[in-house]
Amino acid sequence: MxxxxxxxxxxxxxxxxxxxxxxxxxxxxxVWLGFTDAKIGRGGEWIGFENYEWxxxxxVFRLSIFNTFLYTVVASxxxxxxxxxLALLLNRHLPFKSFLRAIVLLPFIVxxxxxxxxxxxxxxxxxxxxxxxLMKLGLIDEYINFLGEPNLAxxxxxxxxxxxxxxxxxxxxxxxxxxxxxxxxxxxxxxxxTPWQKFRNITLxxxxxxxxxxxxxxVLFTFTDFQLIWVLTRGGPINxxxxxxxxxxxxxxxxxxxxxxxxxxxxxxxxxxxxxxxxYFGLQRRKWQQGGSDR
Amino acid sequence: MATVKLKQVRKSFGNTEVVHGVDxxxxxxxxxVLVGPSGCGKSTLLRMIAGLEEITExxxxxxxxxxxxxxPKERDIAxxxxxxxxxxxxxxxxxxxxxxxxxxxxxxxxxxxxxxxxRILGLGDYLERYPRxxxxxxxxxxxxxxxxxxxxxxxxxxxPLSNLDAKLRVQMRTEIRELHQRLKTxxxxxxxxxxxAMTMADKIVVMNKGNxxxxxxxxxxxxxxxxxxxxxxxxxxxMNFLKGVLVTVSAGRAVKFATDRILPAPAxxxxxxxxxxxxxxxxxxxxxxxxxxxxxxxxxxxxxxxARQSSVDFESGVEAKVVVIEPTGADTQxxxxxxxxxxxxxxxxxxxxRPGDLIRLNVQDGNTCLFDPMSGGRL
Numbered sequence: 001m002x003x004x005x006x007x008x009x010x011x012x013x014x015x016x017x018x019x020x021x022x023x024x025x026x027x028x029x030x031v032w033l034g035f036t037d038a039k040i041g042r043g044g045e046w047i048g049f050e051n052y053e054w055x056x057x058x059x060v061f062r063l064s065i066f067n068t069f070l071y072t073v074v075a076s077x078x079x080x081x082x083x084x085x086l087a088l089l090l091n092r093h094l095p096f097k098s099f100l101r102a103i104v105l106l107p108f109i110v111x112x113x114x115x116x117x118x119x120x121x122x123x124x125x126x127x128x129x130x131x132x133x134l135m136k137l138g139l140i141d142e143y144i145n146f147l148g149e150p151n152l153a154x155x156x157x158x159x160x161x162x163x164x165x166x167x168x169x170x171x172x173x174x175x176x177x178x179x180x181x182x183x184x185x186x187x188x189x190x191x192x193x194t195p196w197q198k199f200r201n202i203t204l205x206x207x208x209x210x211x212x213x214x215x216x217x218x219v220l221f222t223f224t225d226f227q228l229i230w231v232l233t234r235g236g237p238i239n240x241x242x243x244x245x246x247x248x249x250x251x252x253x254x255x256x257x258x259x260x261x262x263x264x265x266x267x268x269x270x271x272x273x274x275x276x277x278x279x280y281f282g283l284q285r286r287k288w289q290q291g292g293s294d295r
Numbered sequence: 296m297a298t299v300k301l302k303q304v305r306k307s308f309g310n311t312e313v314v315h316g317v318d319x320x321x322x323x324x325x326x327x328v329l330v331g332p333s334g335c336g337k338s339t340l341l342r343m344i345a346g347l348e349e350i351t352e353x354x355x356x357x358x359x360x361x362x363x364x365x366x367p368k369e370r371d372i373a374x375x376x377x378x379x380x381x382x383x384x385x386x387x388x389x390x391x392x393x394x395x396x397x398x399x400x401x402x403x404x405x406x407x408x409x410x411x412x413x414r415i416l417g418l419g420d421y422l423e424r425y426p427r428x429x430x431x432x433x434x435x436x437x438x439x440x441x442x443x444x445x446x447x448x449x450x451x452x453x454x455p456l457s458n459l460d461a462k463l464r465v466q467m468r469t470e471i472r473e474l475h476q477r478l479k480t481x482x483x484x485x486x487x488x489x490x491x492a493m494t495m496a497d498k499i500v501v502m503n504k505g506n507x508x509x510x511x512x513x514x515x516x517x518x519x520x521x522x523x524x525x526x527x528x529x530x531x532x533x534m535n536f537l538k539g540v541l542v543t544v545s546a547g548r549a550v551k552f553a554t555d556r557i558l559p560a561p562a563x564x565x566x567x568x569x570x571x572x573x574x575x576x577x578x579x580x581x582x583x584x585x586x587x588x589x590x591x592x593x594x595x596x597x598x599x600x601x602a603r604q605s606s607v608d609f610e611s612g613v614e615a616k617v618v619v620i621e622p623t624g625a626d627t628q629x630x631x632x633x634x635x636x637x638x639x640x641x642x643x644x645x646x647x648x649r650p651g652d653l654i655r656l657n658v659q660d661g662n663t664c665l666f667d668p669m670s671g672g673r674l
Contacts, residue, residue: 183380186347191394191441192368201393205384 033262040256051263060239061264064247068268070154071243072222075161079218080211082162083169088203090170091177101174108167116231119160123147123232147233150240157241160228165221169214176210177203216279220272244268297358297371297448297481298323299344304353306339306505314339315505316353321498324479326472330492331502332528338453340502341485345374345451357449373442374451378458379434381426381441388422391440412440415474432463439474450475452484456491468494489529493517501525518662523671526574526664532628532639535580537573538668539634541565550665552634556613558656561663563674571674574664577628577641583612583655612657617648631656 034051038044055061090101107115122129123146131143146156180203188198226245229235235242235250242250244264252261299321306314314336321327329337342348344355346367355362362370381390389396391412392405400408413419416436426434435455442450452471456464472495475482486492492499493513501508501516501524509521513529520526526534539550541560549557550573560573615631615638622628622645629640629648633656640656648654665674 181378181380183376183378184382186345186367187374187376187380187382187441188393189347190345190367190372190374191445192397197397202382 030262031266033259034266035263036259038258038262040253040258044259047259051260052267055260055263055267060242061247063239064235064242064244064264065267067154067239067241068223068243068245068271071158071161071225071241072219075158075165075222076215076219078158078162079165079169079222080215082166083214084173086166086170087173087177088199090174101171104170105167107164108171112164112227113231115164116160116228119156119163119228120147120232123156148237150237153233153237153241157229157232160232161222161225164228165218168221169218172210172214173207176207176214180206212279212282216275216282219275223272223275224268298356299449299481299483300354300356301340301344302354302356304340304343304355305351306336306343306348307351312351313505314343317502317505317507319500319507319510321481321483324481326475326482326484326495326497327500328484328486328492328496328498329500329502330486330489330528331508333487334504335502336505337485337487337502341374341451341453341483344449344483345372346370371448372451373445373447373449374453375435375438375442375455377454379426379438379455381434381437383426386423386425387418387429387437387440390426390437391444394441394445408444408446409440412443415443415477416440431459432467435459435467436470439471443474443478448481450480450482452482454486455484456486457488464491471495490531493529499529501528503528520574520664520673522673523572523574523666526666526673530576532577532641534664535575535577535636535638536666537575537633537636537638539571539573541567541569541571541665543567552613552636554613554634556634558613558658559663561665563665565665565674570668572666572668574666575638575658576663577639579659579663580638580640581612581657581659582629582640582642582644582646583657612655614653615656617650617652617654619650620646620648629654 033044035046035048036044037047037050086104090097090104094100121127125143125145125148128143128146130146131140134140135143145152147153184202184206185198188202193201224245225243226249229241229243229246230249233241235246239247244267248261248264248268250261251257251264255261299319301317301319304314304317305312317336317340319327329340331337339348343350344357346362346365350363357370357372382393385393388409391409395405395408409422410419413422416439418433418436418440421429421433421437426437429437435458438455455471456467459467468491471484484491484495496513498510499513499516500510503524509516509525511519516525516529520529520534523536527536537550537552537558539552539558541563542549542551542557544557546559548560548562550560550571551557558573558575560571565571613633615633617629617631618637619630620627621630626641626643627645629642629646631638631640631654638656666672667674
């Protein structure tokens with residue numbers, strides 16, 4: 001008996017070591033740094049909640065929270081809507097179906113930095129292909145400064161994020177759609193359902209478990225987005241596109257204030273936890289998914 | 296309630312035609328079973344009646360209305376699917392009331408009609424359950440309940456019992472039949488199981504490779520199959536087919552096998568010497584107990600010898616070798632080899648044969664059939 005337990009513990013040791021080294025230690029270090037005034041090249045001293053108190057009064061930090069929420073909420077909603085629409089389209093019998101599905105996945109496959117650079121070019125103040133097209137069409141008189149105006153920059157970064165995130169949502173939802181038995185739609189057709197009623201009464205409820213998973217992931221990815229913003233705007237103009245992740249990096253590495261940067265990063269945790277809890281309850285098996293028992 | 300008429304109905308998927316001009320007419324309140332091996336087009340035909348598949352060519356009438364271009368919901372039909380197709384996220388009540396909810400019926404009416412259906416089907420205790428929490432038989436009943444509440448003109452069943460275990464299948468068979476006797480709604484029932492077809496149908500439509508082979512009452516098909524396919528498909532165990540040549544002997548017409556042994560043949564105008572297939576139902580074969588164990592002594596030789604022996608053989612039968620014995624309780628199936636053909640004999644008597652024993656078989660009075668070996672048509 002004893003031997004088995006010892007053996008079991010031994011087997012778990014490698015996994016535990018990996019987790020401790022690569023997960024717990026960095027996280028713990030981050031949390032600890034948030035409570036110090038560490039700078040690059042200089043170990044910090046414990047200063048308690050001073051970083052957080054200071055951040056509380058920091059208007060840029062507050063703006064970054066607002067930006068992060070705006071970015072996450074708008075991008076997630078648009079990604080969901082577009083993703084669902086794409087999934088519904090791809091679920092039909094189209095010519096070149098698998099080819100189209102592969103194409104839809106492309107934005108997801110391209111490295112973020114690469115696509116961000118492409119968008120940077122598309123949004124460029126002088127060479128933007130968008131502006132050029134609109135000019136040639138005679139719709140605008142001068143080039144649009146996509147990344148130069150606060151609200152335009154927000155819209156532009158959100159658009160780029162949506163472009164990148166839609167394939168993930170679409171492909172996951174498509175997988176969900178394919179698990180729905182076609183016989184249900186036939187039964188509904190005989191029961192007299194219109195296409196909208198079929199969507200409302202069959203597709204959406206049957207898809208809800210997978211929607212919960214996909215949207216949780218999508219929200220987490222968007223909330224912690226860094227690469228896209230950093231390549232496109234570095235948080236500018238006038239901090240209008242600074243997300244918590246980019247602000248944390250900027251303060252910690254280029255700015256050298258490791259402690260403060262860590263504190264900003266740690267401040268994201270409550271929001272992320274809330275999102276996870278939301279999905280935890282959202283993901284709980286619905287009553288109709290539970291089998292067997294008589295109760 | 297209504298009649299259903301199919302006129303020269305064809306269906307193609309791409310360039311492949313799967314239903315080749317089917318004509319079937321179904322009377323009001325009739326229970327018609329479409330039966331055939333898988334891939335024969337029976338389900339496609341049913342789905343065309345339901346409006347789930349487009350009709351490539353031909354016309355389908357429900358009542359007096361041509362329904363070719365009419366949407367499923369306008370056809371006033373209800374369908375029970377093979378996998379039930381219950382909405383998993385709805386309770387039994389919601390499943391059954393769904394069509395009424397879509398049609399905008401009042402809550403009161405929904406409740407009343409569902410109650411009526413659940414009373415008929417004995418589902419009262421399960422109204423608040425989800426399909427997952429039900430057994431196969433209960434799900435099947437809910438699927439039928441969903442059809443009943445709509446009070447349709449025609450019920451369509453697409454192999455509704457094939458997902459149930461054998462015992463439940465027999466029970467549900469009776470229930471569906473009872474339901475039909477009670478509601479008297481015109482029903483079209485698709486199955487690949489000929490026993491289901493025989494036990495349930497007023498009229499059977501036997502299909503094969505997209506064609507209708509024969510239409511008729513169950514016993515009509517059993518006794519007077521139009522061709523070898525129907526003869527082999529209807530009846531279990533299947534009809535025995537014995538290849539031989541027509542001859543005339545002193546006792547009348549007979550079929551002579553490769554071993555020179557003969558069995559009596561039904562009257563026909565075909566000439567002697569014609570190659571034929573003799574169709575004999577397993578229960579029409581009689582085991583000649585007197586001769587069993589005796590080894591055949593007469594060696595076939597001259598014509599005279601054949602004729603003499605033939606007249607003897609009409610009484611003593613042909614020899615066959617026992618291969619497998621399958622007692623089912625009430626009766627026993629004996630598989631044996633007869634002149635190179637596999638033959639099944641069903642007998643109510645209990646014998647003590649062992650595999651390898653030689654027995655003698657005779658044909659009991661009854662409808663044996665002759666078929667053309669080439670076309671399979673009945674002679």
